[in-house]
Amino acid sequence: MSRTTADSCPGVLRLHEAADGPLARVRIPGGRLLPQQIQALAAAAHRLGDGNIELTSRGNVQLRQVRDAAELAGLLGDAGLLPSRSHERVRNIIASPLSGRIGPHPDIRPLVTALDTRLLGSPRLAGLPGRVLFTVDDGRGDVSGLRPDIGIHGLDDDRFALLLAGRDSGVRIPASAAVDTLVAAAHGFLELGTGQWRLQEIDDGVARLTGLLGCSPGTERLEIAEAAGPPIGWLPQDDGLVALGAGVRLGSLPARTAEFLAAIERPILLTPWRSLVITDLEEGPAEQAVRVLAPMGLLFDADSPWLQITACAGQPGCAKAHTDVRADAAAAVEAGRTTATATVEARAVSAEAVVTAGRQHWSGCGRRCGRPAGQITDVTATPDGYQVGFPAD
């Protein structure tokens, strides 16, 4: 499959003209934010945007209704969130959020840093489409299921499986060669591609790329499981400190809440499940953080019905939307209609008549942007109301 147009993924320097105004997307490799960086995002959302920071399914963030693009670029650049004007849209790296802090798996954080540095250091790789996704999974299997174009998955302390187009390629690499291989695969993508946005769009892309890399795939193949859900609540770290996993309602983080997060002065991790993890806390400050942040809307209860719901932008952000899906989804959660016994309706129904349960994605039209992979109930707006499509058994 060939594309006739370049991908239109937005960045900080190339805004998307959404229906409600210019939209900027800020890449956060590995989802890692320092306190001053989340403070900068809060300031940007407050002063230059609509007052919210949107978390994306790639662990990046978006700002809507951007009023001054040049000021935004300056503010984010000063905070280290725009280290390159040429490469900003290619830094799509998702990594196991808890790596190096919780669990017996190898610490992949240095690999994420090295991969980002190498991407930034290659003028040619600035030409990667903004859709190309890298994943670095430490072996716990939380992010490999996100269908990366190019990824690695830890097998033991020193060995990784190379993932291509969301599947195990059969290639095995030592940790010392992991970043070289990821970078070489990115160059290979450019060599093979004729305008495609994703590796799976290139005919026989996996086999041809493996050949270009000079690798001999073995016969063993990992079954790549569906990506895990967000880590939520009190998470004891291996070093005796505590991490707090927090869900964010419909992925929209108010700037005011972000300011409180920055004030904790600990690293924050954004996850691809539109949640975040506050790390490296002593127990007392962790308890205090929950007491302050839970009333502000952050979700520390893994059973919260909000954690089952995702939604696209809908109205007023998207011109294609038939309705304000986020408001309708929020009303359904508040009314307890997203955890009730689901009713099967063949016809479209009004927002107030939608009754469903389990993981669900609300969309303003049939494109279903931002729909997570896996068994999901689709609640999709049509001109006649909502159509509810339950997952097949």
Ligand code: SF4
């Ligand atoms: S699913 Fe439709 S309404 Fe929602 S953001 Fe995508 S195009 Fe817009």
